[in-house]
Amino acid sequence: MNRKVVFEQKLLPYLLLAPQLVVTVVFFFWPAGQAVWFAFLRQDAFGIRTTFVGLENFQDLFADPLYLETVRNTVVFCTGVTLIALSLALVLAVLADRQIRGAGLYRTLLIWPYAIAPAIAAVLWIFLFHPQVGLFGRALNDAGIPFDYKLNGNQAMLVVILAAAWKQVSYNFIFFLAGLQSIPKSVLEAAAIDGARPVRRFWTITFPLLSPTTFFLVVVNLVYAFFETFGVIDALTRGGPAKATETLIYRAYVDGRINLDLGMSSAQSVVLMIVVIALTMIQFRFIERRVHY
Amino acid sequence: MATLELSGIRKSFGPVGVLHGVDLSVADGEMIVIVGASGCGKSTLLRIVAGLETPSTGRVRIAGRDVTALEPADRDIAMVFQNYALYPHMSVAQNMGYGLKIRGLPRAEIDRRVREAAELLALGPLLDRRPRQLSGGQRQRVAMGRAIVREPKLFLFDEPLSNLDAKLRVQMRAEIRRLQRRLGVTSLFVTHDQVEAMTLGDRLVVMHQGHAAQVATPMEIFERPADTYVAGFIGSPAMNFLAGTLVEGGHAVALQAGPVLRFADGPRPGPEEMPLTIGIRPEHLRPDPGGLPLALDLVEPLGSETVLHGRLPDGEALVVKLSGPGPREGVLPVSLPPAALHVFAAEGGKRLDPVA
Numbered sequence: 001m002n003r004k005v006v007f008e009q010k011l012l013p014y015l016l017l018a019p020q021l022v023v024t025v026v027f028f029f030w031p032a033g034q035a036v037w038f039a040f041l042r043q044d045a046f047g048i049r050t051t052f053v054g055l056e057n058f059q060d061l062f063a064d065p066l067y068l069e070t071v072r073n074t075v076v077f078c079t080g081v082t083l084i085a086l087s088l089a090l091v092l093a094v095l096a097d098r099q100i101r102g103a104g105l106y107r108t109l110l111i112w113p114y115a116i117a118p119a120i121a122a123v124l125w126i127f128l129f130h131p132q133v134g135l136f137g138r139a140l141n142d143a144g145i146p147f148d149y150k151l152n153g154n155q156a157m158l159v160v161i162l163a164a165a166w167k168q169v170s171y172n173f174i175f176f177l178a179g180l181q182s183i184p185k186s187v188l189e190a191a192a193i194d195g196a197r198p199v200r201r202f203w204t205i206t207f208p209l210l211s212p213t214t215f216f217l218v219v220v221n222l223v224y225a226f227f228e229t230f231g232v233i234d235a236l237t238r239g240g241p242a243k244a245t246e247t248l249i250y251r252a253y254v255d256g257r258i259n260l261d262l263g264m265s266s267a268q269s270v271v272l273m274i275v276v277i278a279l280t281m282i283q284f285r286f287i288e289r290r291v292h293y
Numbered sequence: 294m295a296t297l298e299l300s301g302i303r304k305s306f307g308p309v310g311v312l313h314g315v316d317l318s319v320a321d322g323e324m325i326v327i328v329g330a331s332g333c334g335k336s337t338l339l340r341i342v343a344g345l346e347t348p349s350t351g352r353v354r355i356a357g358r359d360v361t362a363l364e365p366a367d368r369d370i371a372m373v374f375q376n377y378a379l380y381p382h383m384s385v386a387q388n389m390g391y392g393l394k395i396r397g398l399p400r401a402e403i404d405r406r407v408r409e410a411a412e413l414l415a416l417g418p419l420l421d422r423r424p425r426q427l428s429g430g431q432r433q434r435v436a437m438g439r440a441i442v443r444e445p446k447l448f449l450f451d452e453p454l455s456n457l458d459a460k461l462r463v464q465m466r467a468e469i470r471r472l473q474r475r476l477g478v479t480s481l482f483v484t485h486d487q488v489e490a491m492t493l494g495d496r497l498v499v500m501h502q503g504h505a506a507q508v509a510t511p512m513e514i515f516e517r518p519a520d521t522y523v524a525g526f527i528g529s530p531a532m533n534f535l536a537g538t539l540v541e542g543g544h545a546v547a548l549q550a551g552p553v554l555r556f557a558d559g560p561r562p563g564p565e566e567m568p569l570t571i572g573i574r575p576e577h578l579r580p581d582p583g584g585l586p587l588a589l590d591l592v593e594p595l596g597s598e599t600v601l602h603g604r605l606p607d608g609e610a611l612v613v614k615l616s617g618p619g620p621r622e623g624v625l626p627v628s629l630p631p632a633a634l635h636v637f638a639a640e641g642g643k644r645l646d647p648v649a
Contacts, residue, residue, distance in 0.1 A: 184376065184378065186374045186375075186376055186378035187378045187379075187380060187381070189343075189345050189365075189372075189374070189378065190372065190374060190378040190379075190380075190439075191380070191391070192344075192345070192364070192365045192366060193343060193344075193345075193365045193366070193370060193371065193372045193392075194366075194371075194391050194392035194395060194439070194443070195366040195392055195395045195396055196366065196391075196395050197366065200395065204391075205380060208382045209381065209382060211382075
């Protein structure tokens with residue numbers, strides 16, 4: 001299988017690689033390098049003077065109680081999104097795996113949310129949860145439960161978690177369904193004959209056999225919750241109320257774009273970069289080895 | 294250990310009928326082999342006994358108890374699957390102990406039974422391995438072990454040997470038979486392989502298009518097949534069939550190929566000139582200078598025997614098996630010993646026995 005192609009000229013292989021390399025350098029390494037560089041600089045408010053400050057940005061960052069609060073928010077948010085998106089998708093996949101009539105339609109409907117832009121998804125959730133015009137928002141308030149995610153931080157967190165998770169359910173669903181369908185039927189039948197009831201069968205056979213899929217999805221969902229939920233949060237709460245839904249990625253945007261503190265924003269970006277590198281390494285290192293059977 | 298009784302089992306998937314009324318009664322400790330070509334409904338029948346399918350009509354009784362409406366879990370049976378269906382994420386010991394753990398047996402008891410079964414099957418050193426680290430034959434044994442430790446009322450085998458290579462298959466076949474005798478557990482064994490069927494079964498059920506064409510001991514099926522399907526299915530090379538008509542008041546057959554042969558065992562019932570199918574096994578045909586000329590078109594020397602394919606003057610194909618070497622080509626005159634003839638009605642293919 002290991003067939004090597006030997007090029008006669010030295011230039012051609014580089015030319016063939018060039019388009020890919022150019023795209024990576026221009027759109028990834030260059031901005032990433034700039035972010036790393038900015039993380040060690042401090043600019044005045046008008047962008048006239050720039051000073052090299054070493055690690056001072058990072059020191060300020062980790063000394064900032066608000067930043068630590070953002071870290072806490074992010075952990076809550078990511079855990080919530082991952083848990084809800086995974087468990088809901090698993091339940092739906094198990095149901096879809098069993099259902100026979102209309103399965104195609106059911107699956108198609110479940111996959112739709114994935115094709116919806118984050119901002120539009122957020123608007124849908126506004127229509128559901130807005131305290132004055134939202135379907136559930138009004139119902140809750142009419143029922144005597146005070147609900148206003150624009151004022152109550154916990155409620156706001158709940159709404160952004162639901163909205164972000166809802167978008168990811170489709171993706172997880174596809175993978176779980178494929179995973180379920182790759183489990184040999186005879187193994188489940190053997191378990192049934194061995195005396196295991198459906199619930200027991202699920203937890204002792206199906207769930208362990210799905211673990212490679214589950215592990216893969218946990219990492220993908222964490223990455224999604226960390227880095228790809230900006231749109232949902234921005235459209236729903238803009239990080240509010242009182243920064244209650246401000247995650248790391250949102251704060252980096254606020255500090256850099258709104259407050260124009262490029263040094264701090266870059267320092268945060270570097271922290272996020274380290275997180276994503278760590279997550280990717282976990283994924284590559286463990287996905288083949290740890291979860292095996 | 295128990296009896297098994299099937300009465301009037303019918304099954305259809307939508308408009309497609311798979312089983313058309315199967316009755317079977319299995320004695321305690323008996324090994325029944327269900328044999329038939331693919332699509333004859335044999336696996337479906339086994340799955341109905343297991344409870345993995347429900348019959349459209351009919352009853353299943355195990356040890357006298359009607360289990361038709363029960364889940365597989367409540368039937369106290371064990372099954373060995375064609376692809377073994379081992380739990381890939383569990384060790385060999387866990388695979389075998391799974392059913393016992395679910396039944397809530399104490400750890401020590403599970404350990405003891407797993408060890409016993411492992412010893413019986415020579416799996417001792419493999420108890421901590423995962424299924425994917427095992428060879429086909431070892432997996433097969435683990436699947437057997439998983440069935441044995443449960444000490445069930447009934448063993449069900451769904452073509453368990455068909456994924457093994459030829460040598461291992463012969464070995465496992467003997468092992469299964471020995472084990473089944475030793476444990477004395479009532480067993481149903483499904484296969485499409487007639488050699489497996491003949492060697493394993495106390496009795497065979499030959500399935501054909503959703504019916505049990507014949508239920509009898511292997512030798513009975515070989516010597517007195519109930520119809521042309523069974524006759525052609527059991528025996529290798531397959532039985533020859535020649536067209537003929539009933540003559541001489543039922544005492545003889547006039548073969549389309551020419552000769553008139555008198556039955557050795559008495560007259561057959563039926564009107565004069567009734568169309569018959571005459572069966573004769575390839576090994577029963579004799580080379581005879583005064584016999585029918587068989588124009589050979591293929592000779593298969595197998596060492597200890599030779600299989601000759603040819604055509605009779607009227608165009609009917611005939612296969613002859615000779616012990617030892619035979620002619621390479623040309624024309625071989627053969628005769629049909631009347632004692633070896635099987636007589637079937639041409640219409641419906643049922644066996645015609647002599648009137649007493």
